[in-house]
Amino acid sequence: MVIIDMYSMAMERTTGPEAPTTGYLVWRLALKWRALVDRAVAPVGLTHAQYSVLASLYGLSRAGRRPSQRELGDVCGLDPMYVSKLVRALERNGLIERDPNPADPRAVQLRVTPRGLEVVTAAMRVVRELEEQRLAPLGGRASQRAAELREALKVLLEDADRTADLSTVPNAPTEARSRNEP
Numbered sequence: 001m002v003i004i005d006m007y008s009m010a011m012e013r014t015t016g017p018e019a020p021t022t023g024y025l026v027w028r029l030a031l032k033w034r035a036l037v038d039r040a041v042a043p044v045g046l047t048h049a050q051y052s053v054l055a056s057l058y059g060l061s062r063a064g065r066r067p068s069q070r071e072l073g074d075v076c077g078l079d080p081m082y083v084s085k086l087v088r089a090l091e092r093n094g095l096i097e098r099d100p101n102p103a104d105p106r107a108v109q110l111r112v113t114p115r116g117l118e119v120v121t122a123a124m125r126v127v128r129e130l131e132e133q134r135l136a137p138l139g140g141r142a143s144q145r146a147a148e149l150r151e152a153l154k155v156l157l158e159d160a161d162r163t164a165d166l167s168t169v170p171n172a173p174t175e176a177r178s179r180n181e182p
Helices: 002-012 022-044 048-062 069-076 080-092 114-134 144-162 174-179
Strands: 096-101 104-112
Touching: 022 048, 022 114, 048 069, 048 080, 048 104, 048 114, 069 080, 069 104, 080 096, 104 114
Parallel strands: none
Antiparallel strands: 096 104
């Protein structure tokens, strides 16, 4: 109950030092979005993380690419070990296949199976509908405000990717910085 009260109080303040930070708002929105997508894609047998990997692989495949797990992880923004776990689960469910990479015997190339194509297209429809609902307060997915939000988020993500090294974070603990140094 105390957490709810603290959240409510923080959300009431829109300016000043006690207003919620942008990071806090993004974090809260990300948690809510993940839970909503998890529920939305569950009927087709996916989790949000599996959907992210499968939809990203689908997008890369449509562009003519056969990515490795590492390349797919880079696109998804997920840890390579987590991508490996997700890929194994998707493969077990018959949604993707791993083929040997002729250019690198240590790597595999991923592809969406016909069953995976059915599942991902159904999941993408559901997620698009969810996105339209969630963006309704901004005028819907096609609105100017939604486009501006996407652009702002892209700028922040690109900057975060570029400055991912903790040595650029003010007041980051010294031991955290030293782990990321070569």
